């Protein structure tokens with residue numbers, strides 16, 4: 001039979017050529033198989049479906065339906081490009097860990113223009129490595145213990161002092177996180193100047209979600225103008241700082257020390273433009289994210305009275321344990337580090353359910369094989385942390401806020417990066433070389449805020465408010481609440 005087959009091949013060379021082609025094209029198809037999926041409509045692809053889903057309280061069906069049909073790695077077409085979505089924990093880890101080798105970060109034009117090319121989020125290679133670790137060194141736990149916690153505590157209390165009646169929680173939380181980041185970056189306490197800067201920042205951030213074409217989008221035009229004003233203000237600060245004799249101990253001082261004479265490039269130092277872009281982006285990165293998580297923690301707690309009661313108990317116990325006669329209301333390092341285990345469960349669970357950064361975009365810099373598929377060079381990839389956080393296979397009752405689920409994890413804070421925990425399922429701060437350098441700082445800010453909130457106030461929502469996920473995770477009405485101050489006779 002075999003002999004007959006081969007003789008036929010010899011007799012009909014054209015047949016053998018044909019078989020060769022069929023075989024080799026099957027082979028190529030197999031080794032270059034794209035993840036399955038839908039391309040949607042011409043040009044817009046599935047963008048409208050994605051936006052419609054994320055504008056509601058329940059965006060999950062967009063991913064659920066595609067995962068059910070195609071599996072946890074699928075192709076779609078959004079925001080003008082074919083994009084591979086990963087809802088698979090192992091693949092997510094593989095992608096973020098291979099930053100710079102197989103993938104690189106990729107932001108929409110509106111974001112990269114407004115952040116500036118020297119921001120950490122857009123840096124690459126060795127400079128990125130150096131600046132990422134410099135950022136970490138200004139937000140790690142020893143810096144927090146030694147002085148940042150004190151600033152956080154003071155600024156949170158200062159803000160809460162003025163609260164009465166109806167409070168727009170999202171706005172108040174943003175003010176707190178902005179002031180904290182300005183303090184950490186350049187040692188300024190809140191004043192008229194910081195408030196003016198914040199107003200310009202809000203315009204810059206609005207521009208992130210607009211079309212990056214000045215002629216078509218007034219929001220983008222306003223954002224570019226506001227960016228110009230922020231740059232001018234920060235530039236003045238950098239110049240004044242260079243003239244000062246006594247060095248402050250803040251991030252700007254560290255950036256100036258890196259400066260090596262302001263030459264940028266050549267001597268390995270940073271130019272004025274680089275320092276300004278870097279600071280501008282750091283203010284963006286820490287401001288919106290942390291304040292949203294603060295607000296949503298309060299929303300989820302309000303809707304889960306048992307969790308709120310347990311949190312209050314934890315913080316009342318901290319007040320009681322303070323030395324007799326101590327007038328200080330300040331949260332100290334030991335309180336934060338040792339006496340807030342349930343608070344950390346609340347922070348973890350809020351990060352899991354709310355997913356302020358629901359995932360990150362990357363672009364392939366080579367053909368990449370994952371799980372039997374090939375993602376061609378130059379393609380966009382979306383690493384969806386949210387899809388994994390919301391997956392019932394990885395988290396029991398995944399779509400319910402349940403802070404108690406974290407109680408049997410012994411080291412919560414070490415678990416929040418891909419690669420840091422065994423199953424790679426929990427990644428609110430991303431992973432790999434771009435893992436969030438502000439994660440410890442964010443946790444401390446949220447915890448101290450919750451401490452002062454629950455020990456000083458009771459509150460009720462002022463009206464119904466809905467959580468939506470597009471263009472960012474936020475509540476539609478900025479979560480208005482009515483606060484009532486708790487009377488304490490022993491202190492004051």
Ligand code: HEM
Pocket residue numbers: 105120121122132135139281282285286287289290293351356357360361428429430431433434435436437438439441442
């Ligand atoms: C709850 C609050 C926060 C969340 C959920 C969060 C989340 C994230 C995530 C997921 C990334 C990874 C981005 C990527 O891989 O492309 C990231 C990066 C970053 N985060 Fe955060 N972040 C938070 C707070 C902060 C704070 C307070 C700071 C201030 C120091 C900060 C500074 C940054 C910076 C500079 C990057 C870019 C890192 C790089 O590209 O190397 N973040 N953040």
